[in-house]
Amino acid sequence: MCHAHAxxxxxxVSRISLVATAVGTLLSAAVATGAAQAxxxxxxxRYQPAMVAALAASLGVSEDATVARLDHxxxxxxxxxxxxxxxxxxxxxxxxxxxxxTVNVSSAAAAARVRQHGxxxxxxxxxxxxxxxxxxxxxxxxxxxxxxGVASWSVDLPSDTVTVHVAPGRTSAAAKSFLExxxxxxxxVRIVHDGQRLAPQSxxxxxxxxxWNNSQGSWICSVGxxxxxxxxxxxxxxxxxxxxxxxxxxxxxxxxxKGVHSRYALGRxxxxxxxxxxxxxxxxxxxxxxxxxxxxVAVKGSRRAASGASLCKSGQTTGWTCGAVKSYNxxxxxxxxxxxxxxxxTGLASSSVCTQGGDSGGAYISGNQAQGMTxxxxxxxxxxxxGSGGSSYFQPLDDALSYYGLTLDIx
Numbered sequence: 001m002c003h004a005h006a007x008x009x010x011x012x013v014s015r016i017s018l019v020a021t022a023v024g025t026l027l028s029a030a031v032a033t034g035a036a037q038a039x040x041x042x043x044x045x046r047y048q049p050a051m052v053a054a055l056a057a058s059l060g061v062s063e064d065a066t067v068a069r070l071d072h073x074x075x076x077x078x079x080x081x082x083x084x085x086x087x088x089x090x091x092x093x094x095x096x097x098x099x100x101x102t103v104n105v106s107s108a109a110a111a112a113r114v115r116q117h118g119x120x121x122x123x124x125x126x127x128x129x130x131x132x133x134x135x136x137x138x139x140x141x142x143x144x145x146x147x148x149g150v151a152s153w154s155v156d157l158p159s160d161t162v163t164v165h166v167a168p169g170r171t172s173a174a175a176k177s178f179l180e181x182x183x184x185x186x187x188x189v190r191i192v193h194d195g196q197r198l199a200p201q202s203x204x205x206x207x208x209x210x211x212w213n214n215s216q217g218s219w220i221c222s223v224g225x226x227x228x229x230x231x232x233x234x235x236x237x238x239x240x241x242x243x244x245x246x247x248x249x250x251x252x253x254x255x256x257x258k259g260v261h262s263r264y265a266l267g268r269x270x271x272x273x274x275x276x277x278x279x280x281x282x283x284x285x286x287x288x289x290x291x292x293x294x295x296x297v298a299v300k301g302s303r304r305a306a307s308g309a310s311l312c313k314s315g316q317t318t319g320w321t322c323g324a325v326k327s328y329n330x331x332x333x334x335x336x337x338x339x340x341x342x343x344x345x346t347g348l349a350s351s352s353v354c355t356q357g358g359d360s361g362g363a364y365i366s367g368n369q370a371q372g373m374t375x376x377x378x379x380x381x382x383x384x385x386x387g388s389g390g391s392s393y394f395q396p397l398d399d400a401l402s403y404y405g406l407t408l409d410i411x
Contacts, residue, residue, distance in 0.1 A: 046067070046070075046071070047067060047070055047367060047368075048290070048294055048295055048296075048297045048298075049294045049295070050290040050293035050294025050295065050297070050320060051290070051294075051297055051312050051322070051365075051367075052066050052067055052070075053293065053294070054290075054293060054312055054320055054321070054322040055069075055070075055310050055312065055322045057322070058310075058321075058322040058323055058352075059310070066310075069099050069310065070310065070367055072099055073095065073099065073101070073305075073306075073309050073310065073367075074367060076095075076100075076101035076118070076119060077101070077303070077305070077306060077309075079101075079117040079118055079119055080093055080101060080103065080117075080119065080306070082117065083103070083113070083114060083117050083119070086113070088105070088110055088113045088114065089105070089106065089110065090103050090104060090105055090110075090114075091104040091105060091106060091124070091127035091128045091129055092104040092127060092128030092129075092155075092157045093119075093157070093306050093307075094157040094158055094306055094307035094308050095306050095307060095308025095309055095324075096120075096158070096308065097308070099308075100119075100120050101119050101120065101306060102119070102120040102121070102122055102158075103119050103120065103121055103122070104122055104123075104124050104127045104128060104157065105121055105122070105123060106123065106127070107123065108123065111123060124160045125160055126160050126161075126188055127160070128155060128157060130188075131155040131157075131160070131161070131162050131188065132155060132329060134162045134185050134188050134189065135153065135154070135155055135162045135329060135331070137181070137185075138153055138162065138164075138178065138181065138182060138189075138331070139331055139344075139346055141177070141178055141181050142178060142331065142333070142344045143269045143344055143346075145174040145177070145178075146174060146267075146333055146341070146342040146343070146344050147171075147172065147174045147175040147177075147178035147179075147333055147344075148171070148172040148174060148175055148333065148335070148342050149166060149167055149169065149171035149172050149175035149333075150164060150165070150166055150167070150171070150175045150178055150179065150333055151165045151166065151167045151198050151332065151333060152164075152165045152198065152330055152331065152332040152333070152350070152393075153165070153182070153330075153331050154326075154327040154328075154329060154330035154331065154350060155327060155328070155329045155330075156190070156327055157307055157327070158307075158308075159190060161187070161188060161189060161190040162182075162185070162188060162189045162190070163189075163190045163191075163192060163327075164179070164182050164189060164190070164191045164192065165192050165194060166179070166191060166192065166193045166194075168193070179191060198332050198333065198334055198335065198376055198377065198378060198379065198393070220316065220358055221238065221239065221242035221316075221358070221360045221361035221362075222314070222315045222316045222317075222358065222359055222360060222361045222362030222363075222374065223236065223238075223284065223361065223362070223363070224236060224237050224238040224239070224284075224361045224362065224363055224373040225237045225284065225299070225363055225370055225373070225397060225408060225409070226278070226283065226284030226285065226286060226408075226409040227275075227401060227404075227406035227407055227408050227409055228406065228407055228409060229405065229406055229407075230405075233277065234277075234278040234283060234284065234409070235260075235275045235276060235277055235278060235404070235406060236249075236257050236275065236276040236277075236278055236284055237273070237275055237373065237397065237400050237401065237404070237406065238273075238274055238275065238276060238361040238373055239264070239272050239273070239274065239360045239361045239373045239374060239375050239395055240262040240263045240264030240270065240271065240272040240273045240274035240395070241262070241264040241272055241274075241360065241375075242274065242360055242361040243259030243260075243261075243262045243274040243275065243276050244259075244262045244264045244265065244266070244274065245259065246258070246259040246260060246261070246262065247259055249276055255279065256278065256279050256282040257276040257277060257278045257279060257282070258276055258277055258279075259274060259275075259276045260275055260276060260277050261274055261275050261404070262274030262275075263403075264343075264345070265343075266336060266340050266341065266343055267336075267340060267341030267342070267343055268343065269344060269346075270343055270344065270345045270346075271345065271346060271347045271395075272345050272347075272348065272375040272376075272395045273347075273373075273395050273399065273400040273403065273404075275400075275404055275406070284409070285409075286298065286299045286408075286409045286410050286411045287299060287411060288314050288363045288365050288370075289314050289320075290314065290319075290320045291314060291319035291320045292319075293319070293320045297365055297368065298368060298410075298411035299365065299368065299369075299370050299408070299409070299410050299411055300368040300369065300410055300411060301368070301369050301370070301408070301410060302369060302370045302371075302397050302398050302401060302408045303369045303398075304328075304369075304371070304396065304398050305325055305366040305367075305369065305371060306325070307325050307326065307327055307328065308324055308325060309324060309325050309366050310322065310323075310324050310366060311323065311324065311325060311351065311353065311364050311365060311366035311371055312353070312364070312365060312366075313351075313353050313355065313359070313362055313363060313364040313365070313374060313392070313394070314362050314363050314365075315355055315356075315358070315359030315360075315362035315374055316358050316359065316362065317355075317356045317357060317358035317359045318354060318355055318356050318359055318383040321353050321354045321355070321383055321390070322353060323351050323352030323353035323354070323389075323390070324351065324352050324353075325349060325350075325351055325366070325371075326349075326350040326351055326352060326391075327349065327350050328349045328396065329347070330347075330348040330349060330350045330393060331344060331345065331346045331347075331348070332344070332345050332348060332376065332393055334376055335379070337379070345375065345376075347395070347396070347399060348375055348393045348394065348395060348396075349371075349372060349393065349394050349395075349396050350391065350392070350393050351364070351391065351392050351393070351394060352389065352390065352391055353390065353391075353392050354377075354381065354383035354384075354389065354390025354391070354392065355374050355376075355377045355381070355383065355390065355392040356377070356381060356382065356383055359374045359377075359392075360373075360374050360375065360376065361373050361374060362374045364394050364397075370397050370408060371394065371396065371397055372394035372395050372396045372397045372400075373394060373395050373397065373400075374392060374393075374394050375392075375393045375394055375395050376392070376393050377390070377391060377392040377393060378390075378391060
């Protein structure tokens with residue numbers, strides 16, 4: 001899904017300032033002309049009301065309980081950071097359903113250190129590193145021959161397995177071979193027949209958003225995050241399939257960026273990240289729009305949220321929707337809705353956030369920490385509001401920033 005949607009605040013201002021999210025609403029005219037933003041009030045809420053309201057609806061709890069949950073998650077992640085700084089070797093961490101951060105370690109002594117920091121500890125049979133090796137072997141097989149019918153496979157820390165989701169219907173010969181290889185790992189791999197056919201979520205659109213043209217028509221994605229290189233030049237960090245053709249990108253029929261690199265290629269081994277150089281007279285603002293659900297959410301950093309953490313996304317098709325992080329190091333098989341070859345994409349994260357076609361490239365955020373850009377989701381999925389159930393996959397932002405050597409633009 002891609003959203004590159006922004007509304008002009010003042011027609012007499014030529015500079016375009018896109019909100020750094022799938023929303024793409026413009027900043028005020030003052031910001032659009034380069035004026036500095038006023039510092040937030042000391043009494044400003046810790047979390048934007050729109051995010052709190054959407055998360056409360058998604059979780060089925062009160063807004064006060066949602067704020068307490070976000071505070072608890074943030075404090076536990078701070079403790080995990082301190083734990084790592086103190087020299088304790090960890091092997092993955094995840095939030096349980098009741099909001100407790102559980103840390104994998106290799107010994108009882110390390111577990112005791114974890115508990116001293118107020119966190120739950122577990123000495124798993126395998127752990128993240130061992131599961132990563134299992135998944136890497138499955139990735140290698142899938143990249144040789146895309147397993148049509150196998151929707152996704154990922155490291156699932158809570159179950160201490162690599163979980164493979166198989167889509168309904170007939171499986172291909174490559175999929176059967178893949179599943180045989182998966183089963184050879186014994187209890188380290190869990191095969192679940194509940195998958196859905198997946199696809200990138202850019203969509204053909206006959207209008208003016210963040211669009212580009214190719215032989216199949218006009219396409220639209222959602223705006224992701226702005227970042228800059230060492231010389232200060234700004235780039236739009238997006239889903240790779242949104243800039244795969246390295247074409248010119250337009251907002252409201254006005255050029256605002258040009259794709260310069262993508263790691264996504266139809267039918268080939270891919271990572272769904274890419275960047276576009278933003279025109280010098282335009283900018284991507286360090287805020288995530290909420291599509292009329294409240295004020296924009298200021299971006300303060302890009303610390304990765306643990307599995308199970310709450311997050312929301314902004315996208316041009318479904319607007320502001322919320323859920324939780326499921327897993328990292330996820331691989332998927334994307335089908336091409338135009339009859340092209342399947343594409344195996346690695347390095348994604350999965351979530352319970354609902355998305356649809358046109359949301360690709362849109363921004364995911366947890367609290368005030370930027371998380372990533374929409375990559376894809378189940379074909380035919382329909383979302384019905386901020387807290388609607390669903391699933392989606394996103395490209396983690398921190399990996400993209402690291403790969404391209406960029407620094408996130410923050411408020």
